[in-house]
Amino acid sequence: MTTAHDDTKNTMTTETTVRSDLSATTLRDNVEVAEALGRRYEAGFVTDIETEYLPAGLSEDIVRQLSALKKEPEWMTEWRLKAYRHWLTMPTPDWAKLKLTPIDYQSISYYAAPKSGPKSLDEVDPKLLETYDKLGVPLHERAKLAGVAVDAVFDSVSVGTTFRKELAEAGVIFCSMSEAIREHAELVQKYLGSVVPVGDNFFAALNSAVFSDGSFVFIPKGVRCPMELSTYFRINAINTGQFERTLIVCEDDAYVSYLEGCTAPMRDENQLHAAVVELVALERAQIKYSTVQNWYPGDENGVGGIYNFVTKRGDCRGNDSKISWTQVETGSAITWKYPSCVLRGDRSVGEFYSVALTHHRQQADTGTKMIHIGKGTKSKIVSKGISAGRSSNSYRGLVKVEKGAEGARNYTQCDSLLIGKKCGAHTFPYMEVKNPTAIVEHEATTSKISDDQLFYCRSRGIGEEDAVSMIVDGFCKQVFRELPMEFAVEAKKLLEVSLEGAVG
Amino acid sequence: MLKIENLHARVEGKDILKGLTLSVGAGEVHAIMGPNGAGKSTLGNVLSGRDGYEVTEGSVTFNGVDLLSLEPEERAAAGMFLAFQYPVEIPGVNNTYFLRAALNAQRKQRGEKELDSMQFLKLVREKLKIMQISDELLHRAVNEGFSGGEKKRNEIFQMAVLEPKLAILDETDSGLDIDALKQVAQGVNALRSAERGFLVITHYQRLLDYIEPDFVHVLADGRIVESGDKTLALKLEAQGYAWVNDKDPALTGASA
Numbered sequence: 209m210t211t212a213h214d215d216t217k218n219t220m221t222t223e224t225t226v227r228s229d230l231s232a233t234t235l236r237d238n239v240e241v242a243e244a245l246g247r248r249y250e251a252g253f254v255t256d257i258e259t260e261y262l263p264a265g266l267s268e269d270i271v272r273q274l275s276a277l278k279k280e281p282e283w284m285t286e287w288r289l290k291a292y293r294h295w296l297t298m299p300t301p302d303w304a305k306l307k308l309t310p311i312d313y314q315s316i317s318y319y320a321a322p323k324s325g326p327k328s329l330d331e332v333d334p335k336l337l338e339t340y341d342k343l344g345v346p347l348h349e350r351a352k353l354a355g356v357a358v359d360a361v362f363d364s365v366s367v368g369t370t371f372r373k374e375l376a377e378a379g380v381i382f383c384s385m386s387e388a389i390r391e392h393a394e395l396v397q398k399y400l401g402s403v404v405p406v407g408d409n410f411f412a413a414l415n416s417a418v419f420s421d422g423s424f425v426f427i428p429k430g431v432r433c434p435m436e437l438s439t440y441f442r443i444n445a446i447n448t449g450q451f452e453r454t455l456i457v458c459e460d461d462a463y464v465s466y467l468e469g470c471t472a473p474m475r476d477e478n479q480l481h482a483a484v485v486e487l488v489a490l491e492r493a494q495i496k497y498s499t500v501q502n503w504y505p506g507d508e509n510g511v512g513g514i515y516n517f518v519t520k521r522g523d524c525r526g527n528d529s530k531i532s533w534t535q536v537e538t539g540s541a542i543t544w545k546y547p548s549c550v551l552r553g554d555r556s557v558g559e560f561y562s563v564a565l566t567h568h569r570q571q572a573d574t575g576t577k578m579i580h581i582g583k584g585t586k587s588k589i590v591s592k593g594i595s596a597g598r599s600s601n602s603y604r605g606l607v608k609v610e611k612g613a614e615g616a617r618n619y620t621q622c623d624s625l626l627i628g629k630k631c632g633a634h635t636f637p638y639m640e641v642k643n644p645t646a647i648v649e650h651e652a653t654t655s656k657i658s659d660d661q662l663f664y665c666r667s668r669g670i671g672e673e674d675a676v677s678m679i680v681d682g683f684c685k686q687v688f689r690e691l692p693m694e695f696a697v698e699a700k701k702l703l704e705v706s707l708e709g710a711v712g
Numbered sequence: 713m714l715k716i717e718n719l720h721a722r723v724e725g726k727d728i729l730k731g732l733t734l735s736v737g738a739g740e741v742h743a744i745m746g747p748n749g750a751g752k753s754t755l756g757n758v759l760s761g762r763d764g765y766e767v768t769e770g771s772v773t774f775n776g777v778d779l780l781s782l783e784p785e786e787r788a789a790a791g792m793f794l795a796f797q798y799p800v801e802i803p804g805v806n807n808t809y810f811l812r813a814a815l816n817a818q819r820k821q822r823g824e825k826e827l828d829s830m831q832f833l834k835l836v837r838e839k840l841k842i843m844q845i846s847d848e849l850l851h852r853a854v855n856e857g858f859s860g861g862e863k864k865r866n867e868i869f870q871m872a873v874l875e876p877k878l879a880i881l882d883e884t885d886s887g888l889d890i891d892a893l894k895q896v897a898q899g900v901n902a903l904r905s906a907e908r909g910f911l912v913i914t915h916y917q918r919l920l921d922y923i924e925p926d927f928v929h930v931l932a933d934g935r936i937v938e939s940g941d942k943t944l945a946l947k948l949e950a951q952g953y954a955w956v957n958d959k960d961p962a963l964t965g966a967s968a
Contacts, residue, residue: 659763664800667760668810668870669788669818678813682804682853 262319268292271417274319278386278420281393291406291416298410311480311515318418318451378434380464381426385453388424395426399457403486403523403550411482412519419453419484427462427493436692438467452483458493460526465496467695479504481540482517491526491553496534498691500699503539505570513541513570520547524556524582532559533576534690536699541570546604548577551585551613558587561687565680565703566599566631575605575636580616580646589620592684595631602634609646616646624654625683627676677704713738713775713909714759714878720769720934721751721758728754730934731770736878739906743920744913745945746931747953752913753797755931756882759911760794761787774878788814789821791877795867795884802854807866808836810854811873818874839872843899861892868899879903880911885919897922917949 262273271292275285300310375382381392388396406416427433458464481503487495497520506513516539522531533547549558560576578587587607595601601624609616624633637650657679665675680703681688688696714736721729728751736742746752758765759772761784772779774790782790802810816826827835840847845865855863864884871879881900885893900923904910912923920928920942928945930938932953938944 658800660800661802663762663784664796664802665810665814666784667762667788667794667796668814668874669785669821670814671785671817674813674817678805678810679802682802685804 262317264317265314266292266316266318266418270318274418274420277319278389280386280389283393283397284389287401287406288417291413292418294407295410295413295417298407298413301410313414316480319420374434379428379431380433381424382437383424385419385422385424385455388455392424392426395457396424396455399486399488400453400455401486403488403521404484404519409519411517412484415451415453415482415484415519419451422453422455422483424454425456425464425466427458427464429459430461431459432462433464436465436467438469450479450481450483452481452485454483454485455488456486456495456497457488458490458495458529460491460493462490463494465498465692467498467500467692469500469502469695469698479514480517481514483519485518485520485547487520487522487531489522489524489526489529489531489553489556492528493526494530494532495522496532497522497547498695499533499535499537500691500695500702501535501537501539501543502702504541505539505566505568506541507568509569514539516540516543516545518543518545520545521550522548522558523550524553524558524585526556527553527582528555529553530557530559532557532561532690534559534561534687535563535574536684536687536691536702537562537564537572537574538702540572543570543572543574545574546576546606548579549587550579550581551587551616552581553585554582555584555586556582557585559690560587560589560591560605561690562591563594563684563687563699563703564592564601565594565596566601567595567597567627568599569597570599570601572600573602573604575603577606578608578618580607580609580613580618580643583612583614583616585613585616587616587618589618589622590686591620591622592687593622593624593633594627594680594683595624595633596627598630600632600634602636604636604638606638606640607648608639609641609643609648611642613643614645616643616648618646618648620648620650622650622652623683624652625680626654626656714779714911715773716759716770717772718770719755719758719767719772721754721765721767723754723765727768728934729758732931732935734929734936736909736911738877738909739904740927741904741910741912741923741925742927742929743923743925743942743945744911744929744931745915745917745948748915750931751934752915752931753882756794756797756880756911756913759787759880760784760792785817786821788874788876789818793871793874793876793879795864795871795879795881797883797886799855799858799863799867801856801858803856805854806850807852807854808850811836811870814870815874835873839869842902843869843872844895845869860887861889861895864888864892864896865899868896868903872899872903877907878909878911880913882913883915884912885914885916893919894922917945920945 262270262277268289271288272285275288381388383391401416404412407413425437456464456466487497489495503514503516504512520533522533524531531549535547537543543564547560551558558578562574564572564574566572575591576589578589580587589605591603591605593601593603603622605620607618607620620637622635622637624635626633633654635652639648639650641648657676661679662672662675665678666672670678681700684703688699691699716732716734719729719732720727732755734742744752744755754765758767759779761782767780774792777790779787812827812832815832819826836850843865849862849866855866858866867884884896888896897919900910912919912925914920925942925945928940928942929936930944930948
C-alpha cells in the first residue's frame with residue numbers, strides 16, 4: 209500500500225503523483241477485479257427520432273442561423289457573435305497533458321432539434337418517453353411521486369417541463385434557456401455571462417457562441433424552492449456537439465437544490481460536450497448543485513467516448529451566501545471539469561464534494577477552484593478519485609486567497625483509491641495565499657483495495673464483486689452523504705454498475 | 713464435521729504444514745497450541761481459503777464436502793467462520809450494513825430467504841444481549857478506529873450473528889488485557905452448542921482458562937505432535953514448548 213500524506217499551510221504548491229505499479233506484489237487479485245471492471249455500457253442504445261440539423265461547420269453565418277432558428281432577439285445574436293469572434297482568437301488549451309485527438313470544429317453540427325415542437329408532455333414523442341423510461345427518468349407520474357420537477361433536455365431542445373405550475377405559484381422560474389431568453393430577457397441579460405464571461409476560456413467562448421439550450425432557474429427573494437429541480441441530459445444525435453448553458457440565480461435569502469444527471473447512447477465518434485453552468489447567490493442565498501454523470505466512456509481502448517470539457521462556476525456575490533457542488537463522475541473518455549466558487553461576499557461559503565471513477569483508458573482531470581475574496585470566507589474540498597484499468601485520474605485544485613480575504617479558511621482532502629496495477633492517480637493542489645491571516649490545509653491519501661479487505665469480506669460470505677463495490681462505496685461515503693437522498697441511491701447504483709462484471 | 717488428512721501447504725514457496733491430520737466433531741472445542749512459526753495461523757488461513765496458501769498434498773472435508781475446492785465465500789456459506797487475529801478495517805462501511813450484507817449473502821448462497829431490515833435488527837438485538845456489547849459499536853464503520861479489544865469482540869459478535877457450524881479463532885487472545893480476554897471468552901462460551909465446533913488457535917494457555925477445550929493439540933513444525941485433554945495445555949504452560957521439540961528431533965533448538 210502506498211500512502212501519501214501531506215499537510216501544508218500558507219503559500220505552497222505541492223504535487224503528488226503516485227503510480228500504482230509501485231506495489232506490484234501487494235495484489236494479485238486486483239488484476240481480476242480490474243478486468244472485471246470491463247463492463248459494457250448499459251445505457252448504450254439509440255433512439256430513432258427525426259432530427260433537424262444545421263449543416264456541419266462553424267462560421268458567423270452558422271451562429272446567425274442558429275440564433276434565427278431559435279427565434280432569438282437581436283441582443284442574443286450579437287452576444288453570440290461577440291463570443292464567436294473572441295473564440296477565433298484563442299488557442300486550444302493543452303495544459304492538462306491529455307491524450308487527445310485534435311477536434312475538428314468544422315465537422316461538428318451545432319444544432320440538432322427534434323422536428324416537432326411539443327408544447328406539453330402529451331405531445332412528446334412516445335419514443336422519447338420510452339428512452340427516458342429505459343434510463344429510469346421519472347418524467348411523468350413518477351416525477352410527481354418522487355417530488356422532482358424534470359426539465360429534460362434531449363439533444364438540444366427542451367421537450368418537457370413538469371411542475372411548472374407548482375413552481376410558478378412559489379414565484380420560481382424554471383424553464384429552458386431558450387424560453388428564458390424570450391420570456392425573461394431582462395433577467396437573462398442581467399446575469400448571463402456575469403459569472404463566466406464570454407471570453408473566459410476556449411470552451412466557454414465556444415459554448416457562448418453556439419449553445420443550443422439548457423436550463424434557467426430563478427428563485428426570487430426569500431423563497432425556498434419547494435422541490436428539488438432536476439435536469440437529465442442525453443446526447444443522442446451523431447456528430448452533434450452538445451453545448452448546454454445553465455444559469456441559476458438565487459436572490460437574497462433564497463434556496464435551491466438542483467440535480468443534474470446524464471447518460472448517453474453508444475457511439476463510434478468522439479463527441480464534444482462543452483457546457484457552461486453559472487450560479488449566482490446573492491445575500492444569504494444558498495445553492496446546492498449536484499451532478500451524476502455517466503456519459504459513454506468509450507470502449508476498452510477508449511474509442512468513441514465523450515469529451516467532456518465543462519466550465520462550472522458559482523459566484524457567492526452576497527454576504528453569507530453559500531454554494532455547494534457535489535458530483536459523481538463515472539463517464540466520458542476525457543473529463544475536464546473544475547466546478548468553482550468565487551467567494552466574493554463576506555463570510556460566504558464554498559464547498560466541493562467529488563467522486564470520480566475512471567477505468568479502461570478514461571482520463572479525468574477534475575477538481576475545483578476556490579477564490580477567497582470576502583472576509584471570513586470558508587471553503588471545503590473533499591475529492592475521492594477511484595482509478596481502475598489503464599485510466600488516469602487527476603485532482604487539480606486551486607485555492608486562492610486574495611489580499612482582502614481576512615481570516616479566510618480552507619480545508620482540502622484528496623483521497624485516491626487504486627484498483628489494479630496500470631492505473632494512475634495524481635494530485636495537483638495549487639495554493640496562492642496573499643493574506644497572512646488565512647489558514648489553508650491540504651491532506652491527501654492514496655490507497656489500494658487491499659487483499660486483506662477483500663479476503664475479510666469474502667470470509668464473511670460476501671462475493672468478491674460485492675466486496676469491491678462495498679469498499680468503494682465506503683470510500684465515497686463522505687461525498688454520497690452530501691447528495692439528496694434519491695440521487696445518492698442513484699449514484700451508488702451507478703458505481704455498482706460501473707464495477708459490475710468485476711470478477712469472473 | 714471437519715476432517716483434515718495429511719495436509720501439506722506452502723506459502724511463498726516455503727513448506728509450512730507438513731502432514732497435519734485432525735478431526736473436529738460437532739459440539740467439540742479443540743485447542744491448537746504451538747510455538748511461533750509452527751503453522752498455527754497458516755492452518756486457519758488454509759481452512760478459510762486465503763489466497764497465497766498452496767495446498768500441495770492431503771485433503772480437508774467439511775460435512776462431507778471437499779472444502780479446498782470452495783471459494784472463501786462458499787466456505788462461509790457452508791458454515792465456516794474465521795475470527796481474524798488482525799481484524800481488517802473497512803473505512804466508511806457501516807458495521808451493521810456489513811453484517812447484514814454478509815448474512816444475506818450467505819443465506820442467498822444456501823437458498824434461504826434474505827432477512828429484511830426489521831428481521832435483521834431483531835436478530836442483532838438478541839445477539840447484542842448475549843454478547844453484552846453496546847450497540848454503539850454497530851453504528852461505526854467496520855473495525856475503523858476500534859481498540860484491539862473492540863475489534864476482537866466485534867469478531868465474536870459477527871460470529872454470533874452468522875451462526876457458523878465451525879468457528880476458527882486465530883489467536884483471538886493476542887493483544888488483549890485480562891478483562892477484554894474474559895469478555896471475549898464469555899462471548900465464545902455463550903455460543904458453544906452441541907451443533908457447533910470450535911478450533912481455538914492460541915499461543916498461550918491463558919485463553920484456555922476461560923474457554924475450556926475438550927481436546928488440546930500441539931502443533932510443531934507443521935504437524936500435530938501431541939494430543940490430549942486440557943491438562944496438556946497446563947503441562948505446556950509449566951514446561952514451555954521445549955519438551956515438545958525434544959519429541960521432534962528436526963526442531964531441536966528452534967523453539968524461540
